[in-house]
Amino acid sequence: MAFDQDAVRRTAHLARIALPQEEVPAVAGQLEKIMALVEELRAIPTEGVIPMAHPLDLEQALRPDLVANQDARQRLMANAPAAEHGLFLVPKVIE
């Protein structure tokens, strides 16, 4: 799969990474190599192999539905850059 410069810019945008234009060709080249490796892996016949979602052969443990956390808002919000009336403040996001 080709990883051209458009794909690099799009991926960077989706990940909210500010990628300077001059770095795009180099990153495209690097990602192209990674994709080549993925292509190699894709060529391996995997028919009849059960897809593995997790490397550990374990099951998800379940937790009983009991409230375990007390209000710790003040402590949890202590490192928020901006907060008011118990709300986190962020730049306006309405469309």
Add this chain to the structure above:
Amino acid sequence: MDWEVVIGLEVHAQLNTATKIFCGCSTAFGAEPNSHTCPVCLAMPGALPVLNAAAVDKAIALGLAIGAQLNRKSIFARKNYFYPDLPKGYQISQYELPVVGRGQLTVQMGDGIEKVIGVTRAHLEEDAGKSLHEAFVGQSGIDLNRAGTPLLEIVSEPDMRSSAEAVAYLKKLHALVRYLEICDGNMQEGSFRCDANVSLRRPGAPFGTRAEIKNLNSFRFLEKAIEYEILRQKDILESGGSIVQETRLYDANRDETRSMRSKEEANDYRYFPDPDLLPLVLDEARIEKVRQGLPELPDAKRERFMQQYQLSAYDAGVLTAGRDLADYYEVVADGVEGKLAANWVMGDLLGALNKAGVEIQDCPVPAEKLRLLVQRIEDKTISGKIAKDIFEEIFHQGGEVDAIIDSRGLRQITDVAAIAAMVDAIIAANPQQVAGFRAGKDKLLGFFVGQVMKASQGKANPDQVNALLLERLQKAD
């Protein structure tokens, strides 16, 4: 040539667990902002999710109720997008292997027609927080109390062919989650919300391009949004245009759908299995335990009502549409005739509730009281007409059935001599009508019955009045 509309629904049901899906924070509604948060639902580095057993059991219950295949192994995945009310930068959801696989729901349309709607899947995921835009200039406030609340997303097949079918499906699903007690079903508060995929095609042709309509938080909005969307797409297609696949928002104030173009670019969620969560494995014991705890479901209850109370399919359908109403009816019908109880519950009671804008759960007349009232009709203490007056009074002012009957002297008159005296008086006072009746105007009987009932202030037993009137009128002078 006609167009056929094709509709599929995605429903998000908030599961009514005590705690969030991946942490021990309370899910109670209406708390101080961010007071129900912890390092897990705030996405602090290093915090790890642990799955809530109750959320899993509630998903299993839905799966069993729609006859779905339950996946013995399901996988949690990350759905990646950026929005301030989603602190991790991804939502934990299920993608390739959801907990509930294919099932179906049968809906009753008018005229006794049934339609089977396929359910593609249902998967567990976490809700996002809330953004508040009004209170701050140039900034938004974020409340993450709701972040991490368990949701069950139930996805239908594109099997519906009209807005009426879509509404019937949504209502059935709504009733089902309430029967199962897995979701409170509150649509205003957003505990049960719906997106609709709508497209048009020529009958028999492949599916057309669809638009996804968001923000449908009532049955009426679902219907209106689909109707609007049908007209919009028809206009475009008939003037030679083509439909753009996009997300649209329903605006109830203007009764229209609007494009949400800015969301389109973000529609690449790059799902991948969440390495923080192991596969969810359902064993037979767990499934069996949930099965044992299932209540009687709407379809089974409807069948039973038809048998046990001798009700029509329509009456049984109305009475079992909601679990609370069905329970109420069964208390009323316990000891009185089933059809009479149904008439009272569906007629006077639902009418009064509707008029007052009150839900059955908050009904001011307890079911036991309505049963007693119906019993007083059956044992001929009062007439049906008087019972209606008493019901109105109890509904609005409260009070006890027997106390009202006694204190106001509403007891039905069944004394033959007393009724005969009234009948004779009415006959004597209306010679013209008597002559008319005897000349063959049978319809005048109603006039006489009305006069006697009026004279008795509604208390005379109507059957006896009828019999005595006929006897006296048919007897020639």
